[in-house]
Amino acid sequence: MVAKGFSLLAVVVSGTCLALSGCGMGLANSSQDLAQDGVNGRLIAEGANDAWPSYGRTYDEQRHSPLADINRQNVRDLGLAWFADLDTSRGQEATPLVIDGVIYISTAWSKVKAYDAVTGKELWAFDPEVPGKAGVNGCCDVVNRGLAAWGDKLFLGTFDGRLIALDRKSGKTLWSQVTVDQSQPYTITGAPRVIGGKVIIGNGGAEMGVRGYVTAYDAQTGKQAWRFYTVPDRPGKNAETYLKDAEKTWNGKWWAQGGGGTVWDAMAYDPELDLLYIGVGNGSPWNHGIRSEGKGDNLYLSSIVAIRPETGEYVWHFQETPGETWDFTATQHIMLADLKIDGKVRKVLMQAPKNGFFYVIDRETGEFISGKNFVPVNWASGLDPKSGRPIENPEARYYKTGRPWIGSPGAGGAHSWHPMAWDPKEKLVFIPAQIAAFPYFADKDWKPAKKGFNTGVDMSAGAMPADRKVRAGAEQATQGVLIAWDPVAQKERWRVTFPSANNGGLLATGGGLVFQGNMKSEMAAYATDTGAKLWSYPVQTGVVAPPVTYKIGDTQYLAVVAGWGGIWALAPGLLSQDGGPVHNVSRLLVFKLGGKAKLPATPPINQLPIDPPPFTGTMQQVKSGAYRYGRFCGTCHGDAAIGGGLLPDLRRSAIVADKTAFQTVVHDGALEANGMVSFANVLNPDEIEAVRQYVVHRANEDRDLDAGSAKTASR
Known part of the structure; x- marks a missing residue:
């Protein structure tokens, strides 16, 4: 196990060491190594081929498995092996971990369960007892996206802001740390990452009014190692150089509402460069005119920031949306790969954030390489080819014009938290994208409140009217799309269209398949080269979580945590049910070739009629x-x-x-x-x-x- 700094890991994974026959420290390709040594940096860097030891399987977050027993020729024979009903009926967004023949999942309300990965027998369950009243602090359901593993431990971030270490064999609590000020509306929904024995966790709450940061804790003891803030404190309070530099890009009294910049999801790590990449969220309030008097870029909002995981030292940043004012976060999936660009292999970082542009960035330096919109965009006409800075449409700054702005993409984003996937053979990134606009009306009467959205945007002004034509037009203009994107050519290869803006996270495999669940209550498999739909299975509930795959003995399995929920099952109202009402039937579903298990009968949707009393108000x-x-x-x-x-x-x-x-x-x-x-x-x-x-x-x-x-x- 690598104990400190990853200096040894950097050597191991580099081409230098692998070229030497006497290295004696080959990378893992089997879960047998997991059983012998526990989860460590070597295993996550390479990825145990038959297991799934980390959130994105490997540190590069490619969500690609080389397993190919399930492939284009036989995927039609994929059937249900077993399933387990869950005890929560809210959104399920977790990526399972599979280690030593056990599948571990987190669920809504930050619960954890462990199952035998072959039989489905429940081995243990853990409930952190998140109080129900914490739910009001969340923007987007009481979800949890997954766990981290290191050694013989699992790590869980809870909705009410704790980081908990569990014994992987028994589920017993080993240590627990409160990582946020629980008097403020912070939440944790994202999965931790572990690098060099340090557990790294972010938080959410920028819609409500908080200041973002990430924190590292010692995996053995829970002792805090460092904390990295993503926006500056008030003037005179910023000791670090990177925060002093950021302070120059802010105006007014931004600190009164925290500034935002929460790191609620995306992270990736390059062991060779020893750089951790974090995606930074939106401003608090959204409205740049209120937050910063409409002035300045407001670093490090809507940025990718590279830091040292050992110390939390700032290295570089790239800001995607300067002066963010549309809830355009950069917390979406960050993926690392080596691409041949203009005849030269470059170490790149790729992201498809909310703002609608697909970015390819040099991950050593933060240099912008290329960017192109992957969905329709009207807030900017493009990106500057040298700097990557957006070429803005002045009308999009609604707080300056005094006029409403119907922005595309909208606050839901061109791509939300749902993970992408990479296919190294086809050299394609698969994006679960969204095409949906949003009406931005500056809230002229806005004052901060202790609850609710503190956005500085009037959330009622563009509410859906009781008008059939308007509703039909909004439904027609709102879509979900699975896009196969060529990151070198910056163009779409193929797409699949869905009736709702929401579609689930992704998995790509060596079998030439990309797997995805969707709002229409099905799991499906598509050919990576053409997008042809080769398999589907009715799962009785909407699926937003990404699937994983693993192999035990001679059998490859596909697993997904199913259960309709998240922001698209709540806030958009009519558009939440575009395509029909959807059940929440929360389950862990596991498939294999020739699987014969059957789900119980689909429960009916018993919807009460709209039968209101007479309107007697004014x-x-x-x-x-x-x-x-x-x-x-x-x-x-x-x-x-x-x-x-x-x-x-x-x-x-x-x-x-x-x-x-x-x-x-x-x-x-x-x-x-x-x-x-x-x-x-x-x-x-x-x-x-x-x-x-x-x-x-x-x-x-x-x-x-x-x-x-x-x-x-x-x-």
């Missing part, structure tokens, strides 16, 4: 309630009060019909244990009643719209 209440609903309620209960199917659709709720009951829930927090906390510190009783009247008004509009549609259809 239009002033509707206007006031719409604004507050957009800011405090819509992220969970859906745009325009149209539920996405995961949490209660308030238009159909009996509580909304009862003024007293509504106050008891929203003001008094009667359902706090379920995550519905009291909003008394941001909404007074009159404002809560205005929200209720808005929902009643919306429910009446939609009932009448549905009734009109039924009459038209019957003619």
Whole structure:
């Protein structure tokens, strides 16, 4: 095991050592090495071919497995080997780890389970008991994206901000550290990474109002090793040179809302260069005019930053969206590869972030190599070919023009957290992309609040109206696309289109296949060279998590944690169900060739009718309630009060019909244990009643719209 600094690991993985016959330290290609030595840097760098020991399988995060027993010729024979029902009914986004014949998963609410990877027998379960009231701090469901392993330990980041070390054999807690100020709206949904015996974890919360950072902890003891902040503190408080440099790019009192810049997902590591790459998130608030008086690039928001994993020392950065104001994070999947560009092999970093451009960057220096939009983009006309800086459309700066901006891509991004995959044979990156616009209206009355979205954008102004033509147009313009992208030529090779903007994370294999789940409740396999659909399986629930593959004995398996959820099952309202309503049936599903297991019958979708009481309020209440609903309620209960199917659709709720009951829930927090906390510190009783009247008004509009549609259809 590599104990310090990865100096030995850098030698091992470099071509110099591998060329010497006397090296005596070959890289692992079998999980037998995992059983003998535990998980270490050598194993993650190379990747045990028959296991899945780290989030992206290997440090380069390529999500490609060389396993080829399941291939284009026989994938049609892939069937269910076994499944395990989960005890949470929220979004499932985790990447399983497979080590020593055991499959480990995290689930919603940061729970962990271990199963025999062949039989599906549950070996142990761990519940960190995240309090339900923590759910209000999340922008995008109470999800967890996965675990990390090192030695004989597993590491879990919990939704309420803890980092926990578990014994891999028993699931018992070995140590636990609170990594955030729990009085602030921080969350952890991303997977940790372990480098040189240091567990590295980020956090989320930039929509709510926090300051981002990543922290490293000793894997054995849990002692903090270093912390790297991604945005500067107030003037006079920044000791590090990189933060002093960043301070020059900020204006106003940005620190009052933290500044944002949370590192909630993407990381990658190059052992040879000994560089850790982190993706930095959006600003807090989104609105650059409020956050920084509309001035400055605001480093290191929306940037990729390279740091030393041993010390947390800054090395270089590349900012993708200077002066970020659209929720254009750079926290999307970071992938490393060596590509031949202009006749020369270059060590590159690749990313398809929210802003819609695919970037190829020199990972040694941070130099921009190339970039091209992979979906329609209207906020910029392109990237400067030398610097990579976007050539902005001035109209996109909505806070300057005073006019609304319908941005494409929108705040949901051209690509969200869902992992990409790489095929080294075809030299293609597969991107689970999204085509969806978003209406940006500057919130002229914005003031920071202790709950809800602190974005500086009026989340109600562009709410979906009760208009069939507008809704049909929005649905038609919103798509999910699986894109095969040539990163050298910067062009699309092929694509598959889905009816919803959401489509799941990816896995590519040596069998010439790319696997993906989708909103239509299926797992599917596509040919990597053409995109031809070669296999699909009905899994009874939407899938957003990425699959993995592993081999035990002579059998290759495919595993995925299924369960509809995440931001696209919540906030977009009507567009959450574009293509039809979706179940959440949370399960771990494992497939093999010739698998004969059967799922139980698909449960029916029992949706309550829209049967609201008569609207008795005033239009002033509707206007006031719409604004507050957009800011405090819509992220969970859906745009325009149209539920996405995961949490209660308030238009159909009996509580909304009862003024007293509504106050008891929203003001008094009667359902706090379920995550519905009291909003008394941001909404007074009159404002809560205005929200209720808005929902009643919306429910009446939609009932009448549905009734009109039924009459038209019957003619």
